[in-house]
Amino acid sequence: MLALLKPYLSVRVFSILIVSLAALMMVIFVPSLFRNETALQIRVSRQGTTLPDGFYVYQRLNAEGIPIKSITPDNNSLVIRFDTEEQSIAAEKVLHQMLPHGFDIGQIDPSGSSQLMNRLTLRKQSVG
Known part of the structure; x- marks a missing residue:
């Protein structure tokens, strides 16, 4: 059995x-x-200008009531991640008012897939 x-x-x-x-x-x-995560990137657009301190940016956005998921430096820029798109849009408005001219502030794709695709498509192809 x-x-x-x-x-x-x-x-x-x-x-x-x-x-x-x-x-x-x-x-x-x-x-x-x-995942609904969105991100902003702050880059220096003028030579001689330095990036703002991440803690300073955190304090200012927090004072405006905008919660931040994370702030990380990335290739001469600051990447700020948020949970929702509304938080990201509100933060972008505050950052444009807060930071002087000489900074580029814009939305970025937080997933690594777009960066990988850029690396793959921007490489020169040579034969021989």
């Missing part, structure tokens, strides 16, 4: 493993599909 249950148990265990793995993959990847 045990010999008759062995094939059934192995198929059952295998199917439970597959279903568990699929559920785990959904738990991991589905939230990233619905």
Whole structure:
């Protein structure tokens, strides 16, 4: 009788493993599909101008009631991430008023996919 249950148990265990793995993959990847994160980038547009301090920017935006997810330096710029697009738009308005001329402030795509595509398409292709 045990010999008759062995094939059934192995198929059952295998199917439970597959279903568990699929559920785990959904738990991991589905939230990233619905991420609503937006980001601003502050860059220096004039030579001799330095980037504002990230803590100063954080304090000023926080004083205006705009919550910030993170501020990180990235290739001579500051990248500020927000949870919603409304926060990002409000922060952009405040930053344009707060910072003097000589800074470029704009929305960026927070996902790395656009940067990867830019790297792939901007490389010169040579034959030989």
